[in-house]
Amino acid sequence: MDVVATTRRDAAPNQEWVLMYRGGLSRSKIAALTGAAASTVGYHLRVACAADPALREAHEAAAGTGASRVTAQGRERMHQLVAMVRDTGRYPSRNAESTSERTLAVWLQRRREDARAGMLAPAFRDGLAVLPGWEGKPRAEADEARWQERLAALVAYRAAGHDWPRHKAVIVGEEHDLGVRLHAQRYKARRGELEIQKATALDNAVPGWRAGRRRGRRAGGRV
Incomplete structure (x- = not known):
């Protein structure tokens, strides 16, 4: 079997993988x-499922997956995720200090992978539909993770007693990086x-971020 030919996306679906x-x-x-x-296997499977709607059901029956795998714990995770996004305006981060938030982030990542492979349980698909754009995209997810890391850095900077970071060219180091962002x-x-989600997250994590420094305040003072 020509491995190159069978893994090329324009040769989809790979019949061996479908079987x-x-x-x-x-x-x-x-x-x-x-x-x-x-990701390549997932692409081939999506093509195959689109051509044969009964394929996914056959897979779930053989694997014992599908609706039967939507456990009470899974439903609880979904409800926790929806509540968090609505309350904070952001999705959970795998770099969060909170164990519960990291757990939600991992759970969400798995559901995103299931969705991309066309294997997301209907109960999760319908329940998560209340969160527009929850599926995310690889690049978008990476951008979101970086944004969350920068927010955490800003929170830590302010918690250390610093005034709002400045972005002027004469400023260097961490203050300049945070100031530019x-x-x-x-x-x-x-x-x-x-x-809206990012604005809400900033409002909750660092109130006053929109106004920044007040004129006449010392560089090391808090706003």
């Missing part, structure tokens, strides 16, 4: 057995271009 999937093997298991990238958020907010 393995029909037999109950997961995308990650197929990738591990064949040495192919999980904060200035960008203020600019977007003034133009109405800052996402």
Whole structure:
């Protein structure tokens, strides 16, 4: 078998992978057995499922997955996620200090992977539909993770007793980096271009971020 030909996306779907999937093997298991990238396997399976709507049901029956795998704990995680996003305006981060938030972040990542592979249980699909854009995209997820890390750094900077960071060229180091990022958020907010979720997260984590420093205050003072 020509490995290159069978893993190329324009050769989808790979019939061997389809048979393995029909037999109950997961995308990650197929990738591990064949040495192919999980994303490539997922693409082939999505093509196959689109061509044969009964394929997913056959897979779930063989694997014992599907609605039967939507456990009480899974439903609770989903409700916790929805509540968190509505309360904070942001999605959980895998870099959070809170164990419960990191747990939610991992759970969400798995559901996103299931959705991309076309294997998300209907109960989760319907329940998460109340959160627009919850599926995310690899690049978008990376951008969101970086944004959350920068927010955490700003929170820590302010908690250490520093005034709002400045972005002027004469400022260097951590203050300059944080100042540039904060200035960008203020600019977007003034133009109405800052996402509501991010604005809410900033409001909750660092109140007063929109106004920043007050004139006449010392550089080391708190606002």
